[in-house]
Amino acid sequence: MRILVVNPNTTESMTAAIGEACRAVAANDTEVTAINPAWGPPSIETYAEDHVAAAAMLQTIAEHRGDYDAFVIACAGDPGLHAARQITDAPVIGIAEAAMHMACLVAHRFSIVTVIDSVIPMLRDMVALAGMSQRCASIRATSLSVLEIEQDFAHAERVLVEESRRAVDEDGAEAIVLGCAGMGPLDKRLQDELGVPVLDGCGCAVTLAEACHRYGITTSKAGAYAMAPGRLARLGIPAG
Amino acid sequence: MRILVVNPNTTESMTAAIGEACRAVAANDTEVTAINPAWGPPSIETYAEDHVAAAAMLQTIAEHRGDYDAFVIACAGDPGLHAARQITDAPVIGIAEAAMHMACLVAHRFSIVTVIDSVIPMLRDMVALAGMSQRCASIRATSLSVLEIEQDFAHAERVLVEESRRAVDEDGAEAIVLGCAGMGPLDKRLQDELGVPVLDGCGCAVTLAEACHRYGITTSKAGAYAMAPGRLARLGIPAG
Amino acid sequence: MRILVVNPNTTESMTAAIGEACRAVAANDTEVTAINPAWGPPSIETYAEDHVAAAAMLQTIAEHRGDYDAFVIACAGDPGLHAARQITDAPVIGIAEAAMHMACLVAHRFSIVTVIDSVIPMLRDMVALAGMSQRCASIRATSLSVLEIEQDFAHAERVLVEESRRAVDEDGAEAIVLGCAGMGPLDKRLQDELGVPVLDGCGCAVTLAEACHRYGITTSKAGAYAMAPGRLARLGIPAG
Amino acid sequence: MRILVVNPNTTESMTAAIGEACRAVAANDTEVTAINPAWGPPSIETYAEDHVAAAAMLQTIAEHRGDYDAFVIACAGDPGLHAARQITDAPVIGIAEAAMHMACLVAHRFSIVTVIDSVIPMLRDMVALAGMSQRCASIRATSLSVLEIEQDFAHAERVLVEESRRAVDEDGAEAIVLGCAGMGPLDKRLQDELGVPVLDGCGCAVTLAEACHRYGITTSKAGAYAMAPGRLARLGIPAG
Amino acid sequence: MRILVVNPNTTESMTAAIGEACRAVAANDTEVTAINPAWGPPSIETYAEDHVAAAAMLQTIAEHRGDYDAFVIACAGDPGLHAARQITDAPVIGIAEAAMHMACLVAHRFSIVTVIDSVIPMLRDMVALAGMSQRCASIRATSLSVLEIEQDFAHAERVLVEESRRAVDEDGAEAIVLGCAGMGPLDKRLQDELGVPVLDGCGCAVTLAEACHRYGITTSKAGAYAMAPGRLARLGIPAG
Amino acid sequence: MRILVVNPNTTESMTAAIGEACRAVAANDTEVTAINPAWGPPSIETYAEDHVAAAAMLQTIAEHRGDYDAFVIACAGDPGLHAARQITDAPVIGIAEAAMHMACLVAHRFSIVTVIDSVIPMLRDMVALAGMSQRCASIRATSLSVLEIEQDFAHAERVLVEESRRAVDEDGAEAIVLGCAGMGPLDKRLQDELGVPVLDGCGCAVTLAEACHRYGITTSKAGAYAMAPGRLARLGIPAG
Incomplete structure (x- = not known):
């Protein structure tokens, strides 16, 4: 099958890393392509950035709507998820929703550990609309911005271990959902450390x-x- | 004071009607300006249209952010409301939230009577995030599309009276929130008929x-x- | 227009201060009259006082029901709010509900900072019935009783700043709702200090x-x- | 033990019937006294009546607070329940809460079948604050007013059987909570008919x-x- | 009347203590018999133990279903409660539900103080399904295992007083529900100490x-x- | 990988059909084994049957706990799901939870269409504890018992199409979750008919x-x- 992974921000190094992470998990006969919109914000940490990125991402999905068997929206706030599902018949999976559903299969309650605290209200809204409030023990912010993570993975790992431990010890989390696509490459190292x-x-x-x-x-x-x-033809998204 | 009313869709006749409705209510010393974005969909009845219109509207508000004492988002799904509040210090009022808060002052429960049924899931999400689920007796769709309303107000009035009566009689609504900015000119006629x-x-x-x-x-x-x-400078909204 | 503001307790100095606070905000062509019932408790910090004051207030509103365009119930637990709306056709606004609805227009979540902790269960019930639990980050009590506030405004201000800061820093409050009518005169000073x-x-x-x-x-x-x-005639409220 | 049953309305024939119903159930060594306040409304079917009756009932309980081992508030809206618990150390049981807790012991979900539909919003608030919304399948009104019930018990029985059957068949009720103290004498006849x-x-x-x-x-x-x-001394309830 | 109290675990000394506690409260004309299943776990602190004990207890109740006027399930997770109600027409009361309903009559909110922390998720599920989440201020675990309690009651008392004080002081509990049948003999001593x-x-x-x-x-x-x-005949519970 | 699918009831023809349905979906390198416990009820349509089957299934999983990479519990009430997760480190997936999580990826709301109406309270509890109440439009029973389905698949198909259409048309369901493992073989035929x-x-x-x-x-x-x-050793499940 063919999956198009759309990183809704415009940071191409992040798109490349996301593509790599996805291919590492994909089955042998799954072909993964990772792209990002031509315009929009370089990272998504506010409602405003979320909305602009959602519009740009819709344009990207609309252009490729007949070409893939499934789409993945690779941003931890699931921007534009419901709208993307209107544009294509193929399944569209948001990474936040994906991680939460999978977490429910191996844990009674999970915590989301994410970037700077401005994203907490957005994530809280997203969790509530997904119907996951009851399974979500807490949402914890860190000092990391989206773009800092890939600049110093060792530092990011230390910060994430520390905050995740608090989620487990103080909030009753039994699994950790990573609250930013950029944290993906660290998942197995963190799992080993946290248990x-x-x-x-x-x-x-x-x-x-x-x-x-x-x-x-x-x-x-x-x-x-x-x-x-x-x-679809009258959506009016500009060329960017 | 100066209020900028932004109709998030691009239908200029609707913008003009909205401006008129707003000025009819405004105090003598309030100056109301009504505009719409240069790009985006002509009406908003899907998640996809909501998201594109939100991005266009953010651009509009960003351009005028220092020039007004308050902003009004004139679409019954409150597209981009939280994002707009990040862009300006002035109050930003969504018309859905506005009508619901005011309804709570004169009724124990209200119903929303709106356009075609594709908007119901969006409105249900919006009501839930606003914390209003408990006060909302029902959301009722009609046969009316956004753009049909102003083409035949007499027909729209008949349809709205009929559906609103069902909300009152069957759902326990004590007040009716109009679920589309285009229905605004009918509010007092409907109120007289419905009681x-x-x-x-x-x-x-x-x-x-x-x-x-x-x-x-x-x-x-x-x-x-x-x-x-x-x-704000790095949002990356295209010129349209 | 003519507004009757009813302080449900019998402390006349408080009634006067409330009237003054209301007139400071009212439009030029709004006439505000502030009164209190002839009987009932001097302050409201328990369920029992809330209920007795509600009955007395209903009598007051019933006596003046044809004479005003709107009524305000000036106690932060909104005693007798729904009952008052049965007695008159004019809008009846409770100050707790009013502050919470307005707070939702400028903040994602608010906290209520109030008097002594015996009022917390009452306020929690009131918030829940108003449908505001989701928007209310916390309800925080202080050492202040209702009647102490006006005896030493400087002290009250210090206490309220301190507790409000905790609400912002620890509970995620983005706005502060004052949980007692007697705190009203301090609103702008607190706003300046807290930001x-x-x-x-x-x-x-x-x-x-x-x-x-x-x-x-x-x-x-x-x-x-x-x-x-x-x-109304058979309510049987005594003359007091 | 000694129980004081307070009928919060002033209809003495109803007080007598309530007392009789209570004594029929009481243990041999339980002494039941039934009284009503000297003032207030003759029946309780509105918020306004609920509040006035609550104040009057508090006075009644305050007068007898040292004389009984427990108090019962005999009105299906539990008026003044929390306030009464502030006034005495003895247990205070509201009949609505009592029936709901007992219903939970023999049924997964219950319905409340009550008098005229003006009481539904009050009962819905009461159920919500008691935390019973999840166990309450529906609240169903009838054509019966409080005072009509005892005037024609045979008619009341027919009406209650019919509405209760709808609750069982259409709403999934497994038990019926009678929504008015005046319906008490019919409980066993209804139970026999409904099964x-x-x-x-x-x-x-x-x-x-x-x-x-x-x-x-x-x-x-x-x-x-x-x-x-x-x-307690400064509550300020008038003598009536 | 005749009550069968079933301790769902197989520890006979605990069954005897539970029987004694029940008889101490029962009316003169109530006959209490306490038994436990012939097979299953010696204590219940995991989901797995809860389920096995539930099956064993159902067999016990099925054997005695015609012989008693009521059944009590004496384990603080109410294992098999709904199933037991399918097997007999007589009332079946779970001790967790019982204590929570009674607590609601004398307190606005209660906390559950229980054994080791592995039981917290089970109790949280049980509280939610009973509809009691709103009345439950907290669930607090201790260092005590079920079987340790009766080995050193003085130690258990000290631990329970300490944790209950935290529930009252930090969580707003107004009453304490004991989260293990084995704690029963301590109820009055704890009540005296805690107030x-x-x-x-x-x-x-x-x-x-x-x-x-x-x-x-x-x-x-x-x-x-x-x-x-x-x-019932085809349930297929083995003889054990 | 190796998956053990446990049908918790003892009807072997159903176990065989479930195994076939699972193998039809499994990847080439996945080995699926389907078994059922040696004792317990032949079908699960009551709480009592659910609990007994759960205990029997725990024994089955305990016996095979080291031999498989994952376990599936093949009954639409997810009996014993949390307990099974305590017994093994491998993932344990309940089929109800599985279908609901997958439904959330392709639909905003789903309905469960199931067997006879005695299972509705159990399924409602299960949905609530899984945190899925918000995403579940309705649970609809049919005239079909578990064991009748495989006796006349054509009849079952007609009944399921009819009830599913009501869920879509009247309840707003956008996807249908089959509420019995025995209905599995009909999934693609129903999907084709319902759209x-x-x-x-x-x-x-x-x-x-x-x-x-x-x-x-x-x-x-x-x-x-x-x-x-x-x-695990002291669970005390009998040999059956």
Whole structure:
């Protein structure tokens, strides 16, 4: 099968790292392509950036809508997830939702450990709308910005271990969901250190896209994700 | 005071009607300007349209951010509301939130009567995130599309009366929130026919913007609505 | 328009201060009258006092029901709010509800900072019934009793700044709702010190009463607030 | 033990019937006295009546606070329940709460079948604050007013059977909570006809008061129900 | 009346102590028999033990289903409660549910103080399904295992006082529900030391079983607790 | 990888059909073994049957705990799910949870269409504890018993299409979760007829087990699913 992984921000080094992380998990017969929009913010840590990136990402998905068996949105706030499902019939998996669903299979409660604290209200909204509030022990911010992570992975690892330990010890977390696509390359190292499941949404989303494909389900067009023919053409997203 | 009312869709006749409805309610010393973005969809009835319109609207607000005492987002899904509050210090009032808060002052429970049923999941999400689920008796769709309303107001009125009566009789609604900015001009006629408060978010938002201004509060920058200096410049919204 | 502000307790100095605070916010053409019942408790810090004051306040509103365009209940537990709406067709605004609705326009989450801790369960019930639990970050008590506040405003200010800072720093509050009508005169000083919106329900309620009046809505009589003609006469409230 | 059952309305024939129903259930060594306040409304079907009756009932309980081992509030909205618990150390049992707790012991979900539909919002608030929303399948109104019930018990029985059947068949109720103290005398006849548990709060409250007494617990004074010495004297309830 | 108290674990000394505690509270004309299954775990501190003990307990209740007027399940997780209600028409009272319902009559919020922390997720599930989450201030574990309690009651008392004080002081608990049947004998000593109601579910369950019996209600067979004739015979529980 | 699929009831023809359905979805290098316990009920439609089957299934999993990479519990109520996770380190996937998580990836809301109505309260509890109430539009029963389904698949198909259509048209379901393992063989036929995703938990669980295995996560032992060494030996499940 063919999966298009869209990093909604415009930082190409991050897109490359995300693609690599996804390919490391994908099955042999799964082909993973990772891209990012031509315009929009270089990282997503505010509502405003989330909304602009969502619009740019919709354009990217619309351009490729007939070419892939599934799409992955590679940002931990799942920007534009419901809208993307209106644009294509193929499954669209957000990495936040993916990691949370997978976490529920191996833990009673999980915590999200994420970047700077400005993203907490956005993530809290996202968790609530996904219906996951009851399974989410806490959302914990760190001192890391999205773009700092890949500049010093060793530092990021130390910070994430420390905050994740607090989630386990103080909040009752039994698994850790990584709250930024950029943290993905650290998942197995963190899991080894912490002794609890650590979930990178990118890896989870790829395996869930494969699961949907193998089991034979595509996005429902019966309600929230219906979009009348012709509406795509009038969305009016600029060329960027 | 000066209020900028932004219709997030690109239908200029609708922008003009919204401006008129707002001015009819505004105090004598309130100056209301109504505009719409240069790009984006002509109406908003899907998640995809909501997201694109939100990005376009953010650009519009960013351009005018120092020029007004308050901003109103004139679309019944409150697209981009939280993001807009990050871009300016002035109060930003969404018409959905405005009508719901005002409805709570005169009714124990309200219903939203809106356009075609594709908007129901979006409105349900919006109501839940606003914390209003408990006060919302129902969300009822009609056969009306956004753009049809102003083409035949008499027809729209008949349809809205009929559906609102069902909300009152079957769902226990005590007030009706109009679920589309285009329905605003009908609010008082509907209220007379139905005998319960009928709330157009545009009128509500203007009076609430005035209330914030008179009482002396502006958008909090302590948490969800903070945005570091410099981030606005890197949002990357295209010129359209 | 004419607004009757009812302080439900019998402390006349407090009634006078509340009236002054309301007039400071009211529009030029709004006439504000502040009164209190002839009987009942001198302050409201228990369920028992809340209930007795509610009955006394209902009598006061019943006596003046045809004479005002709106009523304000000036106690931070909104005693008798729903009952008062049954007695008159004019809008009735409780100051707790008023401050919470206004806070939602400028903040994602607010905290209530109030008097002694015996009021916390009452306020928690009130917040839940208003549907505001999701928007309320915390309710924090202080060492201040209702009647001590006006005896030493400087002391009250110091205590309120300290507790409000904890709400912002530890609970994620982005705005502060003052949990006692007697704290109203301090709202702008606190706002200056704290750097987040600080909301006195009295000021908020006056501007919301004006908003209802200007927009043209009155209390719904379709459900919870209906009361058959003749029932008012048989309420049986004693003369006091 | 000695139980004081307070009918919060002033209809003495109803007080007598309630007393009889309570004594029919009470243990041999339990002495039941039934009284009503000297002032207030003759029946309780609105928020306004609820609040006035609550104040009057508090006065009644305050007068007898040292004389009984437990108190029962015999009105299906539990008016003034929390306040009454502040006034005395003895257990205070509301009949709504009593019937709901007992229903949970024999049914997964119950419905409340009550008088005219104006009481539904009050009962919904009461159920929510008691934490029982999840166990309550529905609240169903009838054509019966409080005072009509005892005028024609045969008619009331027919109406209640019909509405209760709908609750069982359409709402999934497994037990019926009678939503008015005046319906108490019909409980066993209804139970026989319906084939599901039917709960009169008066009977339930008496047995629960006995259970508290036998087990040896009294009202907690650690939080919500604390009241400082001296506050009772300054409540200011008029003599009526 | 005759009550069968089933201790779902196989520790006979604990069964004897539970029987004694129940008889101490029972009315003169109540006959209490305490037994435990012939097989299953010696204590219940994991989901796995809960499920095995539930199956064994069902067999015990099935054997005695015609012989008693009520059944009590004497384990603080209420294992098999709903299933037991399918097997017999007589009321079946779980001690956790019993203590929580009784606590609601004398406190606005209670905390559960229990054994080792592995039981917290199970108790949190149980509280949620009982609809009690809103009334439950916290669930606090201690260092005590089920079987250690009766080996050193003085030590258990010290540990429970300490943890209960934290629940009252830090979590706002107004009453303490003992989270293990083995703690029952300490209830009155703890209540004296703490000054708030302390509830042993065994005592509560016995008085509630008597209340159901006296008031005349048995388990509803209209929904969740129905079981077709013949199904009991095909349950397939082994002889053990 | 090796997956053990446990049908918790004792009907071997059903076990065989479940095994076939699972193998049809499994990857080439996945080996699926399907078994059922030696004792317990032939089908699970009551709480009592659920509990007995759970105990029997725990014994089965305990016997094979070191031999498989993942376990699937093939009954739509997920009996014993949390307990099974305590017994083994390998992922344990319940088919109800599996289908619900997968449904969330392709639909905003799903409905469960199941067997006879006695299972509805159990499924409602299961949905609530899984945190899925918000995503579940309805649970609809049919006239089908578990054992009737495989006796007349054509009849079952007609009944399921009809009830599923009601879920889509009346309840707003966008996907259908099949509420019995025996319905699995019909999933693709139903999906073709209904035009919305139809999810058999067996197929979903196998792909999710593969996803966990490929991504490299196993059951967390940090909280709810911890079990001290030695406790397995003292569970006391009889040989059957």
